[in-house]
Amino acid sequence: MTRPFRLTLVHPSVGRNRGMKKYIRTWMMEPIPVGMLAALTPRGVEKRFYDDRVESIPFDEPTDLVAMSVETYTAKRAYQIASEYRRRRIPVVMGGFHATLCPEEVGQYCETLVVGEAESVFPEVVEDYRLGRPRPLYQSAGRPSLLTSPERAVFAGKGYLPIKLVEFSRGCRFRCDFCAIQSFFESSHNHRPVDRVLEEVNRIRRPGQLFFFIDDNITSDLEAAKELMRALIPAGVRWVSQSAINVAFDEEALELMRRSGCQGVLVGFESLEEGSLREMNKGFNLMKGGPARAMENFRKHGLRIYGTFLFGYDQDTPASFGRALRFAEEEGLFIAAFNHVTPFPGTPLYRRMAEERRLLFETWWLDDRYRYNMIPFQPTGMTTEELATGCLEARRKFYSWRSILSRARHRVNFRSPFMLANFLVINAMHQRDVEGRNGLALGDADWAGPLLKAH
DSSP: OOOOOEEEEEEOOSEEOTTOOSOOGGGOOOOHHHHHHHHHSOTTOEEEEEETTTSOOOTTSOOSEEEEEOOTTTHHHHHHHHHHHHHTTOOEEEESHHHHHSHHHHGGGOSEEEESOSTTTHHHHHHHHHTTOOOSEEEOOSOOOOOOOOOGGGGTTSOOOSOEEEOOEEEOSOOOTTOHHHHHHTTOEEEOOHHHHHHHHHHHOOTTOEEEEOOSOTTSSHHHHHHHHHHHGGGTOEEEEEEOGGGGGOHHHHHHHHHTTEEEEEEEEEOSOHHHHHHTTOGGGGGGGHHHHHHHHHHHTTOEEEEEEEEOSTTOOTHHHHHHHHHHHHTTOSEEEEEEOOOOTTSHHHHHHHHTTOBSSTTTTTOTTOBTTOOOBOOSSSOHHHHHHHHHHHHHHHTSHHHHHHHHTSHHHHSSHHHHHHHHHHHHHHHHHHHHHTTOBSEETTOOSOOOOOO
Protein backbone atom coordinates (compact mmCIF):
# COMPACT_ATOMS: atom_id res chain seq x y z
CA MET A 1 0.00 0.00 0.00
CA THR A 2 1.39 3.42 -0.96
CA ARG A 3 1.91 5.73 2.02
CA PRO A 4 0.18 9.13 1.99
CA PHE A 5 2.01 12.28 0.94
CA ARG A 6 3.27 14.13 4.05
CA LEU A 7 2.97 17.93 4.40
CA THR A 8 4.49 19.88 7.29
CA LEU A 9 3.11 23.36 8.00
CA VAL A 10 5.36 25.67 10.04
CA HIS A 11 4.60 29.05 11.58
CA PRO A 12 7.93 30.87 12.07
CA SER A 13 8.40 33.14 15.08
CA VAL A 14 9.61 36.72 14.82
CA GLY A 15 12.71 35.63 16.71
CA ARG A 16 14.30 34.74 20.02
CA ASN A 17 17.06 36.08 22.21
CA ARG A 18 19.70 33.67 23.44
CA GLY A 19 18.36 31.33 26.09
CA MET A 20 14.80 32.67 25.75
CA LYS A 21 12.24 30.19 27.07
CA LYS A 22 8.79 31.83 27.22
CA TYR A 23 7.41 33.65 24.21
CA ILE A 24 5.67 37.03 24.18
CA ARG A 25 2.16 36.30 25.41
CA THR A 26 0.32 39.11 23.60
CA TRP A 27 1.56 37.67 20.29
CA MET A 28 0.15 34.19 20.99
CA MET A 29 -2.95 34.13 18.80
CA GLU A 30 -3.96 31.37 16.42
CA PRO A 31 -2.04 31.73 13.13
CA ILE A 32 -5.01 31.84 10.76
CA PRO A 33 -2.81 31.58 7.58
CA VAL A 34 -1.75 28.11 8.76
CA GLY A 35 -5.36 27.09 9.27
CA MET A 36 -6.16 28.31 5.77
CA LEU A 37 -3.32 26.30 4.23
CA ALA A 38 -4.50 23.23 6.13
CA ALA A 39 -8.03 23.72 4.78
CA LEU A 40 -6.75 24.20 1.23
CA THR A 41 -4.63 21.02 1.32
CA PRO A 42 -6.00 18.28 -0.99
CA ARG A 43 -7.66 15.28 0.60
CA GLY A 44 -5.48 12.28 1.30
CA VAL A 45 -2.46 14.35 2.36
CA GLU A 46 -1.09 13.73 5.86
CA LYS A 47 -0.72 17.11 7.62
CA ARG A 48 1.34 18.16 10.61
CA PHE A 49 1.71 21.65 12.08
CA TYR A 50 4.46 23.12 14.26
CA ASP A 51 4.41 26.61 15.76
CA ASP A 52 7.94 27.90 16.25
CA ARG A 53 6.74 30.19 19.05
CA VAL A 54 5.60 27.40 21.37
CA GLU A 55 7.45 24.20 20.41
CA SER A 56 10.62 22.81 18.92
CA ILE A 57 10.39 21.86 15.27
CA PRO A 58 11.31 18.18 14.75
CA PHE A 59 13.47 18.69 11.69
CA ASP A 60 14.35 14.99 11.48
CA GLU A 61 10.73 13.87 11.37
CA PRO A 62 10.07 12.39 7.90
CA THR A 63 8.09 14.67 5.60
CA ASP A 64 7.76 15.27 1.86
CA LEU A 65 7.11 19.01 1.79
CA VAL A 66 7.26 22.02 4.14
CA ALA A 67 5.09 25.12 3.69
CA MET A 68 5.43 28.50 5.43
CA SER A 69 3.67 31.85 5.20
CA VAL A 70 6.32 34.56 5.55
CA GLU A 71 6.00 38.11 6.87
CA THR A 72 8.80 40.67 6.90
CA TYR A 73 9.37 40.27 10.64
CA THR A 74 9.49 36.46 10.37
CA ALA A 75 11.58 36.26 7.17
CA LYS A 76 14.94 35.71 8.86
CA ARG A 77 13.60 32.90 11.04
CA ALA A 78 11.78 31.39 8.05
CA TYR A 79 15.08 31.22 6.14
CA GLN A 80 16.77 29.56 9.13
CA ILE A 81 14.02 26.94 9.28
CA ALA A 82 14.20 26.40 5.53
CA SER A 83 17.98 25.91 5.79
CA GLU A 84 17.47 23.12 8.32
CA TYR A 85 15.08 21.34 5.99
CA ARG A 86 17.35 21.99 3.01
CA ARG A 87 20.19 20.16 4.79
CA ARG A 88 17.83 17.21 4.96
CA ARG A 89 16.86 17.57 1.27
CA ILE A 90 13.25 18.46 2.06
CA PRO A 91 11.69 21.00 -0.36
CA VAL A 92 10.16 24.18 1.07
CA VAL A 93 7.26 26.28 -0.25
CA MET A 94 6.98 29.92 0.85
CA GLY A 95 4.18 32.44 0.36
CA GLY A 96 2.59 35.31 2.26
CA PHE A 97 3.05 39.08 2.36
CA HIS A 98 6.84 39.13 2.27
CA ALA A 99 6.99 36.55 -0.52
CA THR A 100 4.76 38.74 -2.68
CA LEU A 101 6.47 42.04 -1.85
CA CYS A 102 10.05 40.66 -2.06
CA PRO A 103 9.81 37.70 -4.47
CA GLU A 104 13.46 37.88 -5.60
CA GLU A 105 14.70 37.62 -2.02
CA VAL A 106 12.30 34.97 -0.77
CA GLY A 107 12.71 32.89 -3.92
CA GLN A 108 16.36 32.30 -3.02
CA TYR A 109 15.40 30.38 0.13
CA CYS A 110 12.64 28.09 -1.12
CA GLU A 111 12.18 25.55 -3.85
CA THR A 112 8.77 26.99 -4.70
CA LEU A 113 7.49 30.55 -4.32
CA VAL A 114 3.79 31.45 -4.12
CA VAL A 115 3.00 35.05 -5.09
CA GLY A 116 -0.39 36.49 -4.14
CA GLU A 117 -3.24 34.89 -2.23
CA ALA A 118 -3.14 31.13 -1.65
CA GLU A 119 -6.72 30.06 -2.37
CA SER A 120 -6.34 29.64 -6.12
CA VAL A 121 -2.87 28.07 -6.16
CA PHE A 122 -1.96 26.20 -2.95
CA PRO A 123 -4.00 23.06 -3.74
CA GLU A 124 -2.22 22.92 -7.10
CA VAL A 125 1.19 23.33 -5.43
CA VAL A 126 0.64 20.36 -3.12
CA GLU A 127 -0.86 18.23 -5.89
CA ASP A 128 2.08 18.97 -8.20
CA TYR A 129 4.56 17.96 -5.53
CA ARG A 130 2.58 14.80 -4.84
CA LEU A 131 2.78 13.95 -8.55
CA GLY A 132 6.48 14.87 -8.81
CA ARG A 133 6.04 17.84 -11.16
CA PRO A 134 6.48 20.98 -9.00
CA ARG A 135 7.22 24.40 -10.46
CA PRO A 136 9.46 27.08 -8.92
CA LEU A 137 6.78 29.78 -9.12
CA TYR A 138 3.00 29.85 -8.70
CA GLN A 139 1.17 33.17 -9.01
CA SER A 140 -2.46 33.82 -8.23
CA ALA A 141 -4.53 35.65 -10.81
CA GLY A 142 -6.75 38.38 -9.39
CA ARG A 143 -8.61 38.31 -6.10
CA PRO A 144 -10.00 34.91 -5.05
CA SER A 145 -13.50 34.12 -3.85
CA LEU A 146 -13.22 33.88 -0.06
CA LEU A 147 -15.18 30.68 0.49
CA THR A 148 -12.76 28.66 2.64
CA SER A 149 -12.81 28.55 6.45
CA PRO A 150 -9.60 27.70 8.33
CA GLU A 151 -9.10 24.17 9.59
CA ARG A 152 -8.80 24.81 13.32
CA ALA A 153 -8.05 21.24 14.39
CA VAL A 154 -4.36 21.98 13.73
CA PHE A 155 -4.39 24.54 16.58
CA ALA A 156 -5.33 22.02 19.28
CA GLY A 157 -3.08 21.91 22.32
CA LYS A 158 -0.89 24.88 21.37
CA GLY A 159 -1.95 27.13 24.26
CA TYR A 160 -3.09 30.14 22.25
CA LEU A 161 -5.01 33.06 23.74
CA PRO A 162 -8.71 32.16 24.08
CA ILE A 163 -9.93 34.84 21.64
CA LYS A 164 -11.19 33.31 18.37
CA LEU A 165 -10.00 34.86 15.11
CA VAL A 166 -12.41 35.03 12.16
CA GLU A 167 -11.94 36.67 8.76
CA PHE A 168 -14.72 38.61 7.03
CA SER A 169 -12.74 40.66 4.52
CA ARG A 170 -9.25 41.36 3.17
CA GLY A 171 -7.57 44.49 2.00
CA CYS A 172 -8.25 48.21 2.43
CA ARG A 173 -9.15 50.94 -0.04
CA PHE A 174 -6.95 53.58 1.62
CA ARG A 175 -3.38 54.21 0.46
CA CYS A 176 -1.41 54.96 3.64
CA ASP A 177 2.23 55.18 2.57
CA PHE A 178 3.61 52.99 5.39
CA CYS A 179 1.17 50.12 4.92
CA ALA A 180 2.25 46.81 3.37
CA ILE A 181 -1.40 45.73 3.22
CA GLN A 182 -2.29 48.35 0.62
CA SER A 183 0.81 47.36 -1.37
CA PHE A 184 -0.04 43.65 -1.27
CA PHE A 185 -3.71 44.07 -2.22
CA GLU A 186 -3.12 47.16 -4.40
CA SER A 187 -5.69 49.09 -2.33
CA SER A 188 -8.45 46.62 -3.22
CA HIS A 189 -10.91 44.97 -0.84
CA ASN A 190 -13.12 41.89 -0.94
CA HIS A 191 -15.14 39.95 1.60
CA ARG A 192 -16.59 36.54 2.37
CA PRO A 193 -20.29 35.76 2.02
CA VAL A 194 -22.03 36.74 5.26
CA ASP A 195 -23.70 33.34 5.64
CA ARG A 196 -20.27 31.63 5.56
CA VAL A 197 -19.05 33.91 8.33
CA LEU A 198 -22.16 33.28 10.44
CA GLU A 199 -21.77 29.52 10.03
CA GLU A 200 -18.16 29.68 11.19
CA VAL A 201 -18.94 31.92 14.16
CA ASN A 202 -21.74 29.62 15.37
CA ARG A 203 -19.61 26.51 14.85
CA ILE A 204 -16.62 27.62 16.93
CA ARG A 205 -18.27 29.75 19.62
CA ARG A 206 -18.09 28.77 23.26
CA PRO A 207 -19.82 30.29 26.32
CA GLY A 208 -18.39 33.77 26.93
CA GLN A 209 -16.46 33.68 23.64
CA LEU A 210 -14.87 36.88 22.33
CA PHE A 211 -14.29 37.02 18.56
CA PHE A 212 -11.69 39.08 16.73
CA PHE A 213 -12.54 39.83 13.10
CA ILE A 214 -8.99 40.08 11.75
CA ASP A 215 -9.93 42.23 8.76
CA ASP A 216 -7.36 44.86 7.82
CA ASN A 217 -10.22 47.39 7.84
CA ILE A 218 -13.61 45.83 8.47
CA THR A 219 -15.42 48.99 7.37
CA SER A 220 -13.48 49.52 4.13
CA ASP A 221 -16.70 48.46 2.38
CA LEU A 222 -19.07 50.05 4.87
CA GLU A 223 -22.27 48.66 3.35
CA ALA A 224 -20.90 45.11 3.41
CA ALA A 225 -19.83 45.62 7.03
CA LYS A 226 -23.33 46.78 7.94
CA GLU A 227 -24.76 43.65 6.30
CA LEU A 228 -22.51 41.53 8.50
CA MET A 229 -23.48 43.47 11.63
CA ARG A 230 -27.20 43.06 10.94
CA ALA A 231 -26.68 39.32 10.57
CA LEU A 232 -24.71 39.18 13.84
CA ILE A 233 -27.42 40.86 15.94
CA PRO A 234 -29.52 37.70 16.56
CA ALA A 235 -26.35 35.64 17.13
CA GLY A 236 -25.69 37.43 20.43
CA VAL A 237 -21.87 37.36 20.21
CA ARG A 238 -19.13 39.67 21.46
CA TRP A 239 -16.59 40.86 18.91
CA VAL A 240 -13.76 43.29 18.20
CA SER A 241 -12.05 44.29 14.96
CA GLN A 242 -10.03 46.97 13.16
CA SER A 243 -11.44 50.02 11.40
CA ALA A 244 -10.48 53.34 9.88
CA ILE A 245 -11.64 56.43 11.76
CA ASN A 246 -14.39 57.26 9.25
CA VAL A 247 -16.81 54.77 10.86
CA ALA A 248 -16.99 57.09 13.88
CA PHE A 249 -19.03 59.53 11.80
CA ASP A 250 -21.64 57.08 10.51
CA GLU A 251 -24.41 56.92 13.10
CA GLU A 252 -26.07 53.87 11.55
CA ALA A 253 -22.80 51.94 11.55
CA LEU A 254 -22.08 52.81 15.20
CA GLU A 255 -25.56 51.73 16.26
CA LEU A 256 -25.24 48.46 14.32
CA MET A 257 -21.85 47.83 15.89
CA ARG A 258 -23.32 48.27 19.35
CA ARG A 259 -26.38 46.09 18.66
CA SER A 260 -24.34 43.32 16.99
CA GLY A 261 -22.09 42.88 20.05
CA CYS A 262 -19.05 44.94 19.07
CA GLN A 263 -17.00 45.58 22.20
CA GLY A 264 -14.36 47.77 20.57
CA VAL A 265 -12.20 48.46 17.54
CA LEU A 266 -8.58 49.14 16.74
CA VAL A 267 -8.29 52.58 15.18
CA GLY A 268 -5.08 53.86 13.61
CA PHE A 269 -4.90 57.42 14.90
CA GLU A 270 -1.19 57.27 13.95
CA SER A 271 -0.49 60.92 14.76
CA LEU A 272 -1.98 64.07 16.23
CA GLU A 273 0.34 66.16 14.02
CA GLU A 274 -1.50 67.40 10.93
CA GLY A 275 1.70 67.53 8.87
CA SER A 276 2.57 63.93 9.72
CA LEU A 277 -0.89 62.68 8.80
CA ARG A 278 -0.69 64.38 5.42
CA GLU A 279 2.82 63.04 4.87
CA MET A 280 1.64 59.47 5.46
CA ASN A 281 -1.36 60.06 3.13
CA LYS A 282 -3.77 59.76 6.04
CA GLY A 283 -5.22 63.27 6.15
CA PHE A 284 -8.70 61.71 6.32
CA ASN A 285 -8.04 61.17 10.06
CA LEU A 286 -8.73 64.91 10.46
CA MET A 287 -12.27 64.61 9.09
CA LYS A 288 -15.24 66.08 10.97
CA GLY A 289 -13.35 67.13 14.10
CA GLY A 290 -10.67 64.44 14.04
CA PRO A 291 -9.70 61.98 16.79
CA ALA A 292 -11.29 63.81 19.76
CA ARG A 293 -14.70 63.99 18.08
CA ALA A 294 -14.37 60.38 16.90
CA MET A 295 -13.68 59.23 20.48
CA GLU A 296 -16.75 61.11 21.69
CA ASN A 297 -18.90 59.24 19.16
CA PHE A 298 -17.35 55.86 19.96
CA ARG A 299 -17.92 56.35 23.70
CA LYS A 300 -21.54 57.38 23.13
CA HIS A 301 -22.15 53.92 21.68
CA GLY A 302 -20.15 52.09 24.35
CA LEU A 303 -17.30 51.14 22.00
CA ARG A 304 -13.83 50.72 23.47
CA ILE A 305 -10.83 51.79 21.41
CA TYR A 306 -7.40 50.30 20.83
CA GLY A 307 -5.55 53.30 19.46
CA THR A 308 -2.30 53.05 17.51
CA PHE A 309 0.26 55.83 17.13
CA LEU A 310 3.26 56.07 14.81
CA PHE A 311 6.25 58.32 15.33
CA GLY A 312 9.19 59.29 13.14
CA TYR A 313 7.65 61.24 10.31
CA ASP A 314 9.37 64.46 9.36
CA GLN A 315 6.92 66.68 11.28
CA ASP A 316 7.34 64.73 14.53
CA THR A 317 9.45 66.04 17.40
CA PRO A 318 10.15 64.77 20.94
CA ALA A 319 7.03 66.70 22.03
CA SER A 320 4.86 64.42 19.87
CA PHE A 321 5.12 61.53 22.35
CA GLY A 322 3.69 63.49 25.29
CA ARG A 323 0.84 64.81 23.20
CA ALA A 324 -0.16 61.31 22.03
CA LEU A 325 0.19 59.85 25.54
CA ARG A 326 -1.99 62.56 27.09
CA PHE A 327 -4.64 61.99 24.43
CA ALA A 328 -4.58 58.21 25.00
CA GLU A 329 -4.96 58.56 28.76
CA GLU A 330 -7.46 61.40 28.81
CA GLU A 331 -9.66 59.69 26.23
CA GLY A 332 -9.53 56.42 28.18
CA LEU A 333 -8.16 54.19 25.42
CA PHE A 334 -8.67 50.51 26.26
CA ILE A 335 -5.14 49.76 25.05
CA ALA A 336 -2.72 51.63 22.80
CA ALA A 337 0.43 51.10 20.74
CA PHE A 338 3.21 53.67 20.54
CA ASN A 339 5.53 52.57 17.72
CA HIS A 340 8.08 54.11 15.44
CA VAL A 341 7.12 53.97 11.80
CA THR A 342 8.80 51.06 10.02
CA PRO A 343 9.67 51.20 6.31
CA PHE A 344 8.39 47.83 5.10
CA PRO A 345 9.65 46.66 1.71
CA GLY A 346 7.24 47.22 -1.14
CA THR A 347 5.64 50.31 0.44
CA PRO A 348 5.82 53.91 -0.82
CA LEU A 349 7.51 54.82 2.48
CA TYR A 350 10.33 52.31 1.90
CA ARG A 351 10.90 53.55 -1.63
CA ARG A 352 11.00 57.17 -0.45
CA MET A 353 13.44 56.37 2.37
CA ALA A 354 15.67 54.47 -0.04
CA GLU A 355 15.64 57.31 -2.58
CA GLU A 356 16.51 59.82 0.15
CA ARG A 357 19.32 57.51 1.39
CA ARG A 358 17.84 57.47 4.88
CA LEU A 359 17.76 53.70 5.43
CA LEU A 360 20.30 52.67 8.06
CA PHE A 361 19.99 49.00 7.02
CA GLU A 362 19.19 48.18 3.40
CA THR A 363 17.40 45.00 4.49
CA TRP A 364 16.88 45.62 8.21
CA TRP A 365 14.83 42.42 8.58
CA LEU A 366 17.90 40.30 7.71
CA ASP A 367 20.66 42.36 9.34
CA ASP A 368 22.24 40.62 12.36
CA ARG A 369 22.66 43.99 14.07
CA TYR A 370 18.95 44.79 13.97
CA ARG A 371 16.72 44.19 16.99
CA TYR A 372 12.98 44.66 17.44
CA ASN A 373 12.20 48.33 18.18
CA MET A 374 15.49 49.57 16.69
CA ILE A 375 15.08 52.48 14.29
CA PRO A 376 16.02 51.34 10.76
CA PHE A 377 16.05 54.82 9.20
CA GLN A 378 17.29 58.34 9.92
CA PRO A 379 14.46 60.59 11.21
CA THR A 380 14.64 64.35 10.69
CA GLY A 381 12.89 65.86 13.74
CA MET A 382 14.87 63.91 16.33
CA THR A 383 17.71 61.42 16.68
CA THR A 384 17.23 57.67 16.35
CA GLU A 385 17.88 57.39 20.10
CA GLU A 386 15.20 59.96 20.90
CA LEU A 387 12.72 58.17 18.64
CA ALA A 388 13.37 54.73 20.14
CA THR A 389 13.38 56.02 23.73
CA GLY A 390 10.26 58.13 23.20
CA CYS A 391 8.25 55.13 21.99
CA LEU A 392 9.47 52.92 24.84
CA GLU A 393 8.79 55.52 27.53
CA ALA A 394 5.29 56.17 26.18
CA ARG A 395 4.54 52.42 26.45
CA ARG A 396 5.95 52.22 29.97
CA LYS A 397 3.86 55.15 31.16
CA PHE A 398 0.67 54.05 29.41
CA TYR A 399 0.94 50.53 30.88
CA SER A 400 1.93 51.68 34.37
CA TRP A 401 -0.56 50.75 37.07
CA ARG A 402 -1.30 54.43 37.60
CA SER A 403 -2.42 54.76 33.99
CA ILE A 404 -4.21 51.40 33.90
CA LEU A 405 -6.30 52.18 36.98
CA SER A 406 -7.01 55.72 35.80
CA ARG A 407 -8.25 54.46 32.42
CA ALA A 408 -10.28 51.72 34.11
CA ARG A 409 -12.40 54.46 35.71
CA HIS A 410 -13.65 55.65 32.32
CA ARG A 411 -17.28 54.56 32.05
CA VAL A 412 -16.79 52.88 28.68
CA ASN A 413 -14.15 50.57 30.20
CA PHE A 414 -15.95 49.58 33.42
CA ARG A 415 -19.61 49.49 32.30
CA SER A 416 -19.35 45.76 31.41
CA PRO A 417 -17.92 43.42 34.09
CA PHE A 418 -16.83 41.05 31.30
CA MET A 419 -14.89 43.74 29.45
CA LEU A 420 -13.50 45.27 32.67
CA ALA A 421 -11.99 41.88 33.51
CA ASN A 422 -10.57 41.72 29.98
CA PHE A 423 -9.29 45.29 30.34
CA LEU A 424 -7.27 44.42 33.46
CA VAL A 425 -5.92 41.13 32.09
CA ILE A 426 -4.97 42.55 28.68
CA ASN A 427 -3.32 45.66 30.13
CA ALA A 428 -1.35 43.52 32.59
CA MET A 429 -0.14 41.33 29.71
CA HIS A 430 0.93 44.38 27.72
CA GLN A 431 2.70 45.76 30.78
CA ARG A 432 4.82 42.58 31.00
CA ASP A 433 5.48 42.56 27.26
CA VAL A 434 6.75 46.16 27.06
CA GLU A 435 10.19 44.97 28.09
CA GLY A 436 9.86 41.44 26.69
CA ARG A 437 9.70 42.46 23.05
CA ASN A 438 12.10 45.41 23.27
CA GLY A 439 15.45 44.40 21.75
CA LEU A 440 14.16 41.00 20.56
CA ALA A 441 16.46 39.43 17.98
CA LEU A 442 14.93 38.72 14.57
CA GLY A 443 15.54 35.06 13.87
CA ASP A 444 16.69 32.65 16.57
CA ALA A 445 19.87 34.06 18.15
CA ASP A 446 20.81 30.53 19.26
CA TRP A 447 20.69 29.21 15.69
CA ALA A 448 24.10 28.54 14.18
CA GLY A 449 25.06 28.03 10.57
CA PRO A 450 24.83 29.80 7.23
CA LEU A 451 21.52 30.36 5.51
CA LEU A 452 21.39 27.84 2.68
CA LYS A 453 19.94 29.12 -0.56
CA ALA A 454 17.82 26.90 -2.76
CA HIS A 455 19.10 28.35 -6.04
